[in-house]
Amino acid sequence: MVEIHSISVFHELLGYEKPKHPLITLIDFNNMKPRIEYINTKYVTGYYTIALKKGKGCGMKYGRGYYDFSEGSLMFLSPGQVAVVEESSSEMEGWMLCFHPDLIRGSSLGNKIDEYTFFSYDTSEALHLSENEKEVITNIVQSIKKEYSQNIDIYSQDLIVSNIEMLLNYSKRFYGRQFITRNNVNKDLITRFHMLLRRCFEEENLVEKGIPTVKYIAKEMGYSTNYLSDLLKKETGKNTQEHIQFQLVEMAKNLLLGTNEPISQIGFMLGFEYPSHFSKFFKQKTGMSPVSYRKKS
CATH class of the missing domain: 2.60.120 (Jelly Rolls)
Structure with a gap:
């Protein structure tokens, strides 16, 4: 070198x-x-x-x-x-x-x-x-x-x-x-991206591997991190990280309303190592704590 x-x-x-x-x-x-x-x-x-x-x-x-x-x-x-x-x-x-x-x-x-x-x-x-x-x-x-x-x-x-x-x-x-x-190629990419994201957010994968990173998603898709994020932003209005966080918030809402699992357990199921990290993330994205969201709904 x-x-x-x-x-x-x-x-x-x-x-x-x-x-x-x-x-x-x-x-x-x-x-x-x-x-x-x-x-x-x-x-x-x-x-x-x-x-x-x-x-x-x-x-x-x-x-x-x-x-x-x-x-x-x-x-x-x-x-x-x-x-x-x-x-x-x-x-x-x-x-x-x-x-x-x-x-x-x-x-x-x-x-x-x-x-x-x-x-x-x-x-x-x-x-x-x-x-x-x-x-x-x-x-x-x-x-x-x-x-x-x-x-x-x-x-x-x-x-x-x-x-x-x-x-x-x-x-x-x-x-x-x-x-x-490259619209047709990009549509295929978006489809594959959402399929991959869904697989990553299956409960067993989150517990075993944790929250998927931008780097991991890009590697699995066969693109560089910046290229994939820029392309997704053009096609969907959200970059890779925003898609990951949106998926995480939606899954958290479903678990908070559809189960009686404790907040700490829901955080663990979503790949968060500590309950406080999950609560902080959820409040940043929704403006409400997990407890308040569950009670309000």
Whole structure:
């Protein structure tokens, strides 16, 4: 495993020309000549990466299906994620925009970068672009390159960062379009999600395994946690955690009204280790304690 914390070191690893800016670079896949010892080697970077890949041989698994991405797919990596340097191919085209966190530190983008959850999606959950979308993205990237390649002045960083933010906002819009256009696939996903949630909330499963986590649900569905939550939010108005909590509250209400079990036992049946945790959770979600809800109803 190779750790890369600077743009200049990454250029050296790829056999690329020296960077024009210490904190940001745009790399053309066709101009890469990675050193032999680093080909097919896993590496961890200390910067953000946005990559557009297109060309023959760019098929990949997306969710539970296989799709041809020869027209181009956009992928996002955040600092600390693992990637692999591949040997460049004449049939593969595209670019890779890399920028260090120091570039956006202290800016409005730096304060909200975590809101762009697609940086934590799996590579199999890439953004598939139409020709028009690809043109929009590429034009912004070229503007970024032009800005950092010329003489740096007091306005350079603000202009570079604002263009990166525009790029990310367009990516968010295009991901929203992708969620919508994959409507039939998404309906199947929602059905499978609700079936899985029902299984998780069967009494014996709650007692044995506890309350299902977002991470567990996403893994069982075959998606990253952020991608599944974002997709569910688009389709249903609730993210994964909200669905889990809603199911928990509904089951608690049924047990409070439909049984004579003590509150402590109901909490245990729902996967809570301590009765006080159950009571606190129920009051947060309903505005009433379990005892008050049972009496009122």
